[in-house]
Structures are given as C-alpha cells and as structure tokens.
Amino acid sequence: MADLEEKTDRYEAMLAAALSDATIAVPLETPLGDVAAECEEMARSYLDDGRHFREQGDLVNALASFSYGYGWLDAGVRMGLFDVPDDSDLFTT
Template sequence: MPADLEEKTDRYERLLADALDTAEPAGDDGTPLAEAAEECLEMARSYLEDGRHFREEDDRVNALASFSYGHGWLDAGARIGVLSVPQEGHLFTV
C-alpha cells in the first residue's frame, strides 16, 4: 500500500473526528434549522464509522472516501448556515 494513501487516510480521519467535535447546530432545538444540522452531523458520524470499518478491513481507499464524504457533509452544513463551526483554523473551508 502506498505510504501517501495511508498518511492521507489517517489525516482525513483525524480531520473528520476533530471537525465533528467542534461543529454544533446553529438553530434552536426543534427548529427546521436544527433538524437539518442534526442530519448533517448524523451523516458525518455515519461516514466516520464507515471509514473506520473500512480501515479495519484494510480497505484504505473506501476509508478515505468515507472520511472525505463525512467532512463534506460538515462543510456543506457550515456553508449553508445550519452548523456553527470555528471560523479560524484548518477544520473548515468557511
């Protein structure tokens, strides 16, 4: 397995896990905004779990894809304003 694939998979897993730790719903509980935020967070958590499963199966390509998709859900939620995320740092593109 190429070392760069392993390094990138490790980096994207950490990035997704760290981003999930900081992202929060932007709206009040029970509002459509908060519900959309929870859906984004749930999708990201699911992709993190999937990526970890693929990693256990030594399938780094699908693990990397899962971590990337999960982070995409968080970035999208932040860009459309349903997630509150840090404006500084390397976790988000907003």
C-alpha cells in the first residue's frame, strides 16, 4: 500500500497531466461551454488548493483536493465536455 506522501505526489502529477491533456470540446459561447469552463476552473482550483495544503504540511487535504479536482475533470470527459488524446490512460472513457 502506498504511503500518504507517495499517493499525494502521484495524484498531484495525475491532475496536472490531466489538465494539460484535456481541451474543451464544446463551443464556449453555449451553456455547455459554460459548464465545461466551470469544470476546468474547479479542477484548476483544486490543484491550487492541494498545492497550498501540501505547502502547509497537510497531506490529507492535499490528496483530497487533488482527487476532487481530478473527479471534476474526469466527469467532464465522460460527459463529452472535453477532448483527450486517444492514447491517454488518465481518463475513463
């Protein structure tokens, strides 16, 4: 079983890579575009929050933030709000 620090590192890297890979797939000037932009913003905010918690030495909340951020992005991919590379293993499609 992975220790907390290793798992936190892994989830931070996974969320950062997922944000880098995902692109909004719907027109931004539509209601779905607003939803996609909000999902992306939430994922980025959770990445920032997680990094803040890590700096404070709070690995539990850092891991939770990275996990929640990834969840927002992965849900957006499943709903078709984001395009991701075909060879990506970061998302459930």
